[in-house]
Amino acid sequence: MPQDGLGQPEFEKRGVAAALIHFMVTNPALIIPAVLMAAGAILSPVFLTTQNLLNILWTVSVLGIVAMGQTILLITGNFDMSVAYVVGLAGITAVIAQLYGAGLVASIVLGLLAGALIGLLNGAIIVLTKANAFLITLGTSILVYSINLILTQSKTWNVSVDSFLLLGRGKLFDTVYYSVIIFLLLGIVLQFMLRQTTFGRSLYIIGSNQRAGALSGIRIDRIKLATYVFCGTTAALAGLIMTARTGSTVANAGVGMDFDSLIAAVLGGTSLFGGRGGTLRTIVGVLILGVLNNLLVLLNIPYEAQQIAKGLVFLAVVWMDGLLQKR
Amino acid sequence: MQETPLLEMRNMTKVFPGVRALNQVSIALQAGEVRALVGENGAGKSTLIKILSGVYQPSEGEIFLDGKLEAVHDPAYALKLGIIPVHQEVNLEPYLSIAENIFIGRQPRNRFHLIDYRRMNEDAARWLAELGVATDPSVPLGMISIAERQMVAIARAVSLDARVVIFDEPTSSLSLRETERLFTVIRRLKEKNIAVIYISHRLEEIFRVCNSLTVMRDGALVATKTVAGVNTDDVIRMMIGRDLKDLYQKSATPVGRPVLEVTDLTVEGILNDISFTLHSGEIVGISGLVGAGRTELARAIFGDLPYQAGRIVVDGKTIQPQCPDDCIRAGIGLVPEDRKEQGLVLAMPVVHNISMTILGKLARLGIIRGRKEAQVAEEFVRRLAIKTPSIKQPVQFLSGGNQQRVVVAKWLATNPKVLLVDEPTRGIDVGAKSEIYALLNQLAGQGVAILMISSELPEILAMSDRILVMHQGRIKAELVGKTANEETIMRFATGQAA
């Protein structure tokens, strides 16, 4: 069955319900979470309230932005496990820059740059040595952690430019949070990029059959490097927003987002094998993850059990994804 | 002659999606019989052997050992039954020692049931000595030459409890002396009443060491004869079947200016001082055995294999390609050997596969113009008569012939001056083959210079204006007209002629 977006327009003709069913059938990875969600609606009265759902959206925006960059990488068949600490690094960089007198724009740019540089480091090593992306980025994640510790000296640092806080706390027209808008907008723009641009097409080709792509003239190394820089930058953006929300920064902000961003992408139907997926799907995946988390909190299930649940769901989804690949 | 054959394979059929690799092939071997299995690439020999050795399961058919029906469900069981294959590409463990490779899975034990390395090395040395190999068996396999590794594989087969031993192109990397040793081994196997299957295209060897031969073609059995009852011409005729020159007449095309000049191209260890010129409208065939360096030559010209010396000039301009993209810009295209692994993205639709090489040209400011892309794809589907329900059909559902057309379409889209094609009709059934030939001829007529690599001699002979024969990284001969025939090509390809 065609997995990329080329099939989509045909379904819009048949109606939303049919499209939804088809989406579920071609993405068996969503069945488990969807079932969980239905169970949640039954188990908790608070679950389906607007307030709760809006809360979920707000909560997941930061992870969602990280997941955007991760999705781009996953489509090419790569991973970035350093995003968690890059999130922290960006915030720290911005805050410290502000302490040295940087203004709103300068501190944001520096924060993004920090993420981009780590992305560049990851990409350069992985492209040049063809080393395992997983292990290399796990290594750089610890390196970034150490940098974070050194920069913060384990102390909490506060944002000193008030306008910066708007990034995380401000609302457009006093209704929708900027951070939510950024998250959703990013997802839509990236989806457009993936489906409609040469760069996006190249990503799918690299992820599906890199060799055929190389022999067709696609410049694999350059593109891979660019995706890593991009992923680092999006992680940085998420970090800036997170810092803007809390108003301060800690060395291990963003912990867990490496694994969570993977789960979110996989839940949304992006394959860990590469060549399949999209950012709109990841938005769905992130929302599902947020719902899952929310449910577990509402049902008073402790953090530890959440970890178990996440791990199991992750394995189940990956396994089903693997089955799908065999077809 | 016993009455019950030692080995019998009845009605062997194997169907893969889109291709029938084996069709009702039946063979029977007596104990002590040495049977040659001959046929061109794609004839089905290796499929038959893989079924016998438990790697594949047949779609239909049965295997009988000593008259008893056996279901050979995996290689471990085949080994237990005494069916021992010696593979063409030496498939051994490079990091383990020679002795370990010989005794893999059955290392000798001491009284504590632990592996006895001393005894293993001694036993290995004895087996190796029989084959004339004097290397220390405790040396890791990766450190010895390919020829020696082949001897190790043979030593392993011979040291096992065998009923049927299968040799697949065993002499391709062996010297004459080593080949003689192999023949001695085979004679000894014969004396032990072991049946031997000997796959080779070297007919002289077959006539020396085999009792009988089975000829296969296009997945089917052509004939089984005794070696005494046939000669070389008979065998070649049976292998090749209809002369494709009858099926397809190549029309003469006026040959134009030189578009590709390769001078002294050298890739260390693989290609040596390759020089030739390709003219517009010309089809030049490249012939040679596996390992001669043909595909590597194409890759080097295409920027996919770095070269250390030499010059490539396209249409008068010297190029120094760092990657295929450079070559595509210069006007070169490559239809690769393995269309599924190298030429197509199977999950993607026809239109995306065709546009892969010209994404830049189809885009404005990086955004692909979808309608233009579809237009281009539709045009090629029409022009090349690609049978597909729509351009949105994922190419994995197309037949082999149509998939190949999609690959050709992808390259035509780049308007190439030079088209390198590597095994253009591999895995394509006979009917579709002639259509591909017509297509290539049409392209040549339009001025494209074509370099065609092929292992199928009739194909090369029918299609080429000139034939370059490669052997061990060099061009050994250029054959035109009357001098171009199977025997001459094979003589140069196997290095027997200067």
Add this chain to the structure above:
Amino acid sequence: MWTKTRQFVLQHNVVMLLLFLVIFFSLTTGSLFSNGQNIHNIARQISFDIPLALALTIVLIAGGIDLSVGSVLSMAAALTMGLQPYGSWFSVTVALIFGAGVGLVNGLLVTKGKIVPFIATLGSMTVVRGIMLTYTRQQPIAGSDAAFTYWGAGSLGPIPVPILIVLAICVAVHIILKYMQLGRNLYAIGGNPEAAFLAGINVFRNKVMAFVLSGLLAAISGVLIASRLNSSTVHIGLDSGLWAIAAAIIGGASLTGGKGSVLGALLGVTTLGVLVNGMNLLGVHTYYQIGIRAIILIAVVAVDALSAMNLRKKLMMQSYGNRQ
């Protein structure tokens, strides 16, 4: 004997590295070898890392990887302490069975589930960590058997007891790897999976055993640490998996499979142990130590990848034979 040693040293850069570090730190700190106490400390410290490095070495030899060892370690420690009121032998047995069980699950996920080892063990790592957090309720558990601390904290003369236990384990693993069918099968599977399959080796069964051994060894490490600390906390074993990978690869194992040895694992752990010890003696701040260790991990993996690339090229060139 001498040629074999020379061969080993040349093939294993770790020996050079270790020598370099030892010399470097001896010169800069002066206290590396000056008192036996420091050697004693190093020995005790690395004894907890060695089973993990062995675990990773085994799995790497088979062509896989196991990220869950750290979590298994922490849960094993928790079980050892938590169930100790029922008897130390009992709690240790349960901990070991747990480790082997997780290994079994990992093995099945990789073979039957066809999930790539990285992903499979990433998932199981998370689940096991969750199980540990649930079991301990995120609280440390104190031990209830003072005699039990002998195994981790005790000394036999000048030698720490755990290093003796661990060295015995090393001998056992070495016997498995070199003198038993299982070990040789693992090398075959990792070195050339197709050849192993064609040779009749049951790839699935052997791979599962590799993971079971890995889980078991991780649990042993956890038991020893619990014995040493006479307690278990939620922090132990957090990054241990990554360091075990670094130690195993430094010691000669490769992500591509088919390579590795007990001696190599020992040398790898010792090298890292000397490094950490030296940094401590030099007073390098822990923040920088973390960074240095990260750089080492990255460098080790990158170098392994480069040498794998070189090896591929070399093997490919060999297939063309000798040409002038």
